[in-house]
Amino acid sequence: MSSSNPRSAAFEILLRIDKERSYADILIDRELSAGALQGPDRGLLTELVYGVLRRQATLDHIIRRFSSQRLERLERSVLLLLRIGLYQMFYLDRVPVSAAVNETVKLAKVLVPRASGFINAVLRNADRERDHISYPDREKDPAAYLATVYSHPVWLAAAWIGQLGLDEAEMLARAMAEPPAITVRTNTLKTTRQQLMEILSAEGVQCETGRFSPMAIRINLSGSVSRLKSFRDGLFFVQDESSQLAAMFLGPQAGERVLDACAAPGGKSTQLAQLMGDRGEILACDVIGRKLKLVDENAARLGISSIRTVLLDTARPLKSLERSPLDRILLDAPCSGLGVIRRNPEGKWWKSAADVIDLAKGQRALLENLAGHLRSGGSLLYATCSTAVEENEAVIEAFLSRHDEFVIEDLRLLFPDLAELFTPAGFFRAWPHRHGMDGFFAARLKKK
Ligand SMILES: C[S@@+](CC[C@H](N)C(=O)[O-])C[C@H]1O[C@@H](n2cnc3c(N)ncnc32)[C@H](O)[C@@H]1O
Numbered sequence: 476m477s478s479s480n481p482r483s484a485a486f487e488i489l490l491r492i493d494k495e496r497s498y499a500d501i502l503i504d505r506e507l508s509a510g511a512l513q514g515p516d517r518g519l520l521t522e523l524v525y526g527v528l529r530r531q532a533t534l535d536h537i538i539r540r541f542s543s544q545r546l547e548r549l550e551r552s553v554l555l556l557l558r559i560g561l562y563q564m565f566y567l568d569r570v571p572v573s574a575a576v577n578e579t580v581k582l583a584k585v586l587v588p589r590a591s592g593f594i595n596a597v598l599r600n601a602d603r604e605r606d607h608i609s610y611p612d613r614e615k616d617p618a619a620y621l622a623t624v625y626s627h628p629v630w631l632a633a634a635w636i637g638q639l640g641l642d643e644a645e646m647l648a649r650a651m652a653e654p655p656a657i658t659v660r661t662n663t664l665k666t667t668r669q670q671l672m673e674i675l676s677a678e679g680v681q682c683e684t685g686r687f688s689p690m691a692i693r694i695n696l697s698g699s700v701s702r703l704k705s706f707r708d709g710l711f712f713v714q715d716e717s718s719q720l721a722a723m724f725l726g727p728q729a730g731e732r733v734l735d736a737c738a739a740p741g742g743k744s745t746q747l748a749q750l751m752g753d754r755g756e757i758l759a760c761d762v763i764g765r766k767l768k769l770v771d772e773n774a775a776r777l778g779i780s781s782i783r784t785v786l787l788d789t790a791r792p793l794k795s796l797e798r799s800p801l802d803r804i805l806l807d808a809p810c811s812g813l814g815v816i817r818r819n820p821e822g823k824w825w826k827s828a829a830d831v832i833d834l835a836k837g838q839r840a841l842l843e844n845l846a847g848h849l850r851s852g853g854s855l856l857y858a859t860c861s862t863a864v865e866e867n868e869a870v871i872e873a874f875l876s877r878h879d880e881f882v883i884e885d886l887r888l889l890f891p892d893l894a895e896l897f898t899p900a901g902f903f904r905a906w907p908h909r910h911g912m913d914g915f916f917a918a919r920l921k922k923k
Contacts, residue, residue: 499821628826716911
């Protein structure tokens with residue numbers, strides 16, 4: 476696929492995401508590794524792919540306004556070229572409008588020659604009329620307003636308004652459309668956060684401490700972390716602060732036997748090992764063998780030996796665990812990922828409200844299946860990177876209504892210094908607009 480033209484490479488990647496539901500990060504990595512793009516063009520490719528995915532609904536609104544044909548009837552290649560051109564014109568200061576139009580039309584002449592005149596006309600009209608584009612009314616149709624201005628699916632915008640009210644939902648919608656910071660977790664088995672910050676600075680990486688997790692460092696890096704010696708030496712793991720906190724809230728102790736029921740690629744398993752001083756046993760399970768290998772690779776890079784990976788469907792009866800109950804269980808459940816759409820913006824266009832309900836069924840089944848394997852007095856942490864109530868509070872409520880041998884462990888009492896991260900029910904809820912991290916949920920339950 477590799478191309479020396481960043482716009483053409485972005486087009487190819489967006490086309491594959493659209494046709495095959497491939498993930499943007501994997502395709503971008505592959506393109507950059509191929510090495511055809513150099514210097515600032517590498518950044519432009521990344522910006523175009525993620526930017527178009529993040530702002531798709533707003534770009535489509537503009538296209539609808541200026542296209543003589545219905546958007547739904549436009550050929551896919553034409554629609555993607557229009558999005559790429561408009562993204563540069565409306566969101567990228569560093570690309571002059573004339574260059575954005577000319578480069579897009581040049582590409583159109585190669586890819587879809589018969590539509591190049593049409594693309595040229597839509598882009599030039601949009602530029603001429605850019606100050607006169609109207610959007611849905613904020614008060615009359617708030618969900619359509621948030622969805623169009625900040626580019627999210629209408630059903631998701633409506634759900635956020637239901638949860639937070641319009642004013643706060645608008646702050647969330649704005650934050651969810653912005654690129655996130657890169658955060659890493661210090662490997663405290665090998666170094667301290669302070670030492671790691673000095674090493675990273677010496678490698679030319681700007682960094683600052685995270686806001687809440689004691690292991691977190693926010694870094695400013697262009698290109699891949701794998702080029703850093705500190706990464707290859709296993710001094711850190713790339714992981715958002717919200718995810719670091721969730722694992723921390725399980726509170727594992729050295730010498731314990733802990734199950735990580737949905738472990739790949741091992742972000743939280745390896746963190747649990749750190750918190751336990753690499754003493755004890757962590758059973759890291761996943762149902763996908765190829766992903767489980769990543770847990771082994773990550774543990775090896777970080778120098779961790781207390782993790783045992785097990786290929787297992789943890790939604791089915793776990794015969795192998797029957798005779799030795801566990802001290803702690805982490806269920807980082809497969810979820811809609813609606814809390815991490817800053818990072819994986821393609822995901823928001825693939826999900827529906829019905830998917831959220833389906834996922835919640837699977838989450839309830841996993842929780843039900845695992846609960847029996849916890850020892851009396853042990854703790855279970857249920858976590859997701861979803862903002863949806865159905866996948867979070869509702870799963871816990873349904874479980875507790877059937878299991879009076881479990882109680883909520885109020886995280887406000889266990890971690891009083893982090894009070895602002897917890898709900899009145901004692902659950903962890905992180906939000907990008909409030910805390911500058913991914914949307915995340917965790918509840919800790921204790922077996923009586
Ligand atoms: C949210 S990800 C886990 C992320 C991981 N805990 C981390 O911090 O790096 C969910 C994982 O659950 C796995 N999974 C989904 N259904 C499963 C099942 N029934 N049994 C075991 N693993 C499952 C998926 O393959 C996926 O790797």
